[in-house]
């Protein structure tokens with residue numbers, strides 16, 4: 526009986542440990558959301574962490590046209606040859622991250638926030654996540 530309750534206790538402990546491990550992983554994972562774009566054409570090579578661009582965060586605040594027409598962002602992850610000279614000059618991210626519309630360029634780590642060596646990519650596809658089969662339409 527004693528052995529059994531010891532066993533139960535140790536199982537309970539491991540269950541708690543597994544749960545907290547899962548929680549811990551989830552907290553870390555939450556930093557990258559669907560549709561986030563990782564931009565890493567130059568960052569790693571320059572010894573900076575790659576950039577995470579939170580697309581949804583921006584999309585709910587601005588029309589597509591603001592960035593993809595007016596500011597000239599091409600619709601392609603990593604397709605824009607962005608560098609810090611251009612940003613400080615007010616192009617690309619620098620059109621807003623100038624301490625006026627949004628916080629300024631000094632906040633390196635807020636943009637350069639990806640794990641080192643993360644390649645340029647779209648983190649999951651928003652299209653695949655949003656468009657779910659809805660079954661046969663009702664007549």
Ligand code: HEC
Nearest residue numbers: 564565566567568571576607608609618622630632633636
């Ligand atoms: C508003 C977002 C943003 C902020 C803030 C920012 N960067 Fe960048 N940075 C970028 C983007 C986007 C790129 C292009 C990433 C790539 O293709 O690797 C980049 C590229 C770079 C590069 C490689 C290209 C180059 O210009 O040499 C370096 C080095 C760099 N950043 C350093 C910094 C430092 C240092 C700071 C803080 C003083 C900073 N960045 C702040 C967005 C930002």
Ligand code: HEC
Nearest residue numbers: 562564583584587588589592598600601602603604605647
């Ligand atoms: C605040 C600026 C901004 C706004 C607003 C914005 N985008 Fe983007 N978009 C970007 C940037 C930056 C990238 C990545 C470009 C790069 O890596 O050089 C991107 C990439 C993309 C891509 C290619 C990557 C992917 O997810 O497949 C598509 C498609 C796209 N945007 C569509 C849209 C649509 C549709 C809207 C409006 C609902 C929109 N964007 C609004 C800045 C913006």
Ligand code: HEC
Nearest residue numbers: 576577578579582587591617618620621626627628635636
């Ligand atoms: C059209 C304007 C605009 C452009 C272009 C833009 N941003 Fe932003 N960004 C904003 C605004 C506004 C905020 C919110 C600032 C605040 O909360 O004070 C923001 C916030 C952010 C945040 C923080 C998101 C959060 O969860 O708080 C990151 C990271 C970021 N931008 C990265 C970038 C990068 C990288 C680029 C270029 C690839 C970029 N932004 C281009 C307007 C812009």
